[in-house]
Amino acid sequence: MPASDLALLTEAARAAGEIALRYWRKRPDIWDKPGGAGPVTEADLAVNAMLHAELGASRPDYGWLSEETPDDRARLGRGRSFIVDPIDGTRAFIEGDASFAHSLAVADAGRITAAVVYLPARQALYAATETDAATLNGRPIRASGRTDAAGATLLTSKPSLAPENWREGRAPPFRREFRASLAWRLCLVAEGRFDAMLSLRPTWEWDIAAGDLIARRAGARVTDRHGNGIAYNAPEPLARGIIAAPEPLWSTIRGALR
Numbered sequence: 001m002p003a004s005d006l007a008l009l010t011e012a013a014r015a016a017g018e019i020a021l022r023y024w025r026k027r028p029d030i031w032d033k034p035g036g037a038g039p040v041t042e043a044d045l046a047v048n049a050m051l052h053a054e055l056g057a058s059r060p061d062y063g064w065l066s067e068e069t070p071d072d073r074a075r076l077g078r079g080r081s082f083i084v085d086p087i088d089g090t091r092a093f094i095e096g097d098a099s100f101a102h103s104l105a106v107a108d109a110g111r112i113t114a115a116v117v118y119l120p121a122r123q124a125l126y127a128a129t130e131t132d133a134a135t136l137n138g139r140p141i142r143a144s145g146r147t148d149a150a151g152a153t154l155l156t157s158k159p160s161l162a163p164e165n166w167r168e169g170r171a172p173p174f175r176r177e178f179r180a181s182l183a184w185r186l187c188l189v190a191e192g193r194f195d196a197m198l199s200l201r202p203t204w205e206w207d208i209a210a211g212d213l214i215a216r217r218a219g220a221r222v223t224d225r226h227g228n229g230i231a232y233n234a235p236e237p238l239a240r241g242i243i244a245a246p247e248p249l250w251s252t253i254r255g256a257l258r
Helices: 002-023 042-058 073-077 090-094 182-191 205-217 249-256
Strands: 030-032 039-041 063-066 080-088 101-108 111-119 124-129 153-155 175-177 196-199 221-223 242-245
Touching: 002 042, 002 101, 002 111, 002 124, 039 042, 039 090, 042 063, 042 080, 042 101, 063 073, 063 205, 080 090, 080 111, 080 182, 080 205, 101 182, 101 205, 111 182, 111 205, 124 182, 124 205, 153 182, 182 196, 182 205, 182 242, 196 249, 205 221, 205 242, 221 249, 242 249
Parallel strands: 063 080, 153 175, 153 196
Antiparallel strands: 030 039, 080 101, 101 111, 111 124, 196 242, 221 242
16 A cells, blocks of 8 residues: 555665665775766665665565666556665765755555655755645645746756747746755755756656655655656656646746757
């Protein structure tokens, strides 16, 4: 059941935080992934190993999709699958920044049914199921009520605002902000601390699965960059970008994009 899945994810996320904090700001070993896929640390691998073992033991019939595990396409034949980013924001983790997160979700027939995003260095745990409100440390949260793009805060990378991405050759008058973790960006929209988030680049499911559900259950609309819903546990687990914002701000962003 989703509720028990949420309890399982919450316990696992807190255990992941305990492991990560043992390495944080302690000069962990770092390697570069092949193909320019970015850095990975011994903390990423330790958290991944624990999550794979503990979640797999609790739900042996679930599939598994993680940034730090070679993809086993047997997950495609499972009714439900875990989608996990052991440490989202690895570069921030390496730099000693507190904005890294553990992102854990359960997918069922393309839908995310339970989700947790935990920032252990900030003691912030976001959670949701597909039937319950999004919460931060147990308290309900809600996306902002902003309707106008002028002055709205948009979490995105600087290249997203390049003229070639926008129909009129320039972005609407957003106030751009940035956070390293995509999962946390979605949660910050859910919390109403920022009005919207946008990523135009192809986006791995493990970065956004948990945050997607949390943002939607807080009242935001979440789609890929073209306005389509995202089906999770896909054969190629890569979304075509992501937009998250309350309506009508979502429509303003989508309508202004090329």
